[in-house]
Structures are given as C-alpha cells and as structure tokens.
Amino acid sequence: MHIHRYESTFLWLSGMMLVVFAGAILISVFGLGVQLPTQVDQVAPADVETEPGFDNPGVREVYPGHYEAYIVAQTWQFTPARIDIPAGSEVTFFVTSKDVIHGFKVFDTNINIMIIPGQISEVTHTFNEPGEFQFYCHEYCGSAHHTMTGVINITGGE
Numbered sequence: 001m002h003i004h005r006y007e008s009t010f011l012w013l014s015g016m017m018l019v020v021f022a023g024a025i026l027i028s029v030f031g032l033g034v035q036l037p038t039q040v041d042q043v044a045p046a047d048v049e050t051e052p053g054f055d056n057p058g059v060r061e062v063y064p065g066h067y068e069a070y071i072v073a074q075t076w077q078f079t080p081a082r083i084d085i086p087a088g089s090e091v092t093f094f095v096t097s098k099d100v101i102h103g104f105k106v107f108d109t110n111i112n113i114m115i116i117p118g119q120i121s122e123v124t125h126t127f128n129e130p131g132e133f134q135f136y137c138h139e140y141c142g143s144a145h146h147t148m149t150g151v152i153n154i155t156g157g158e
C-alpha cells in the first residue's frame with residue numbers, strides 16, 4: 001500500500017509526540033519527584049479537635065531537618081497562621097477542614113491542594129531558601145474568604 005510522503009511524515013511526527021509526552025510524565029514523576037497531594041486519612045469535621053496531631057495544630061520536628069505541620073482550616077482562618085522553620089527543612093503538611101471546602105496554596109512553591117471536610121491531605125516540600133512564603137485559601141468559602149491567609153517564615157541558613 002502506498003502512503004503519501006506527507007501522510008507518513010505526519011504519522012511519524014504524531015507517534016514521536018506521544019513518546020515525548022509519555023517521557024515528560026515519566027521524567028516529572030521519577031526524575032523530578034512531582035507527586036499529587038494525597039488523601040492519607042479521614043476525620044469527621046466534628047472530630048478534628050480530638051484527632052491526634054490536629055488536637056494541637058502546629059509544627060514539630062520529627063527528626064533533624066524534617067518537620068510535620070498540622071494545619072486546621074476553618075472559616076476564615078488557618079491554625080496556625082504562622083509557621084517558623086529553618087532553611088533547608090523538609091516539611092510534611094497535614095491539612096484538614098473543620099467546616100467547608102477550603103484551599104491551601106503556598107506562593108512560590110508547588111503546594112496547592114484542596115482542603116475537603118472529612119479528609120486529611122498530605123503534601124511535602126523542602127524549603128531551601130530563607131524568606132517569607134505566604135499561603136492562602138483559594139477555594140471560595142464565604143464573605144471573608146479573601147482574609148484567609150498565613151505565612152511560612154523560613155529563617156537563617158548561613
């Protein structure tokens with residue numbers, strides 16, 4: 001069967017594009033470590049205050065250089081709204097909501113998750129550079145949604 005040269009060229013290019021796209025996914029997952037934030041557990045909104053970790057929201061050092069941050073979202077605030085950790089730290093965030101759907105987006109990072117009532121979401125990030133990283137709610141959650149913010153302060157590192 002004769003295939004026109006243009007047609008075979010476009011078939012070949014289309015095939016190569018599929019290989020490139022699949023390669024980009026494999027490189028981002030296994031080379032760059034890009035992961036979707038995962039739902040790790042469930043907790044009823046009414047039970048957040050007694051759930052281990054969320055009963056005392058905040059940041060704790062698990063071992064040198066690695067921290068866990070338990071953050072509770074509710075209309076219209078994050079608890080805690082300020083997190084201080086030294087530069088070079090790897091932080092695993094556990095986030096849940098006491099009421100409605102909120103969002104958790106940290107500027108200048110890949111952290112961008114929905115906070116769904118009943119779910120505990122987990123996302124990990126390493127903060128290498130000192131500075132202030134604002135975070136905010138990016139799911140509309142009511143009249144004061146725009147005030148629902150916080151900051152991660154990365155200190156020192158010299």
Ligand code: CUA
Binds near residue numbers: 074075102137146148
């Ligand atoms: Cu919480 Cu918008």
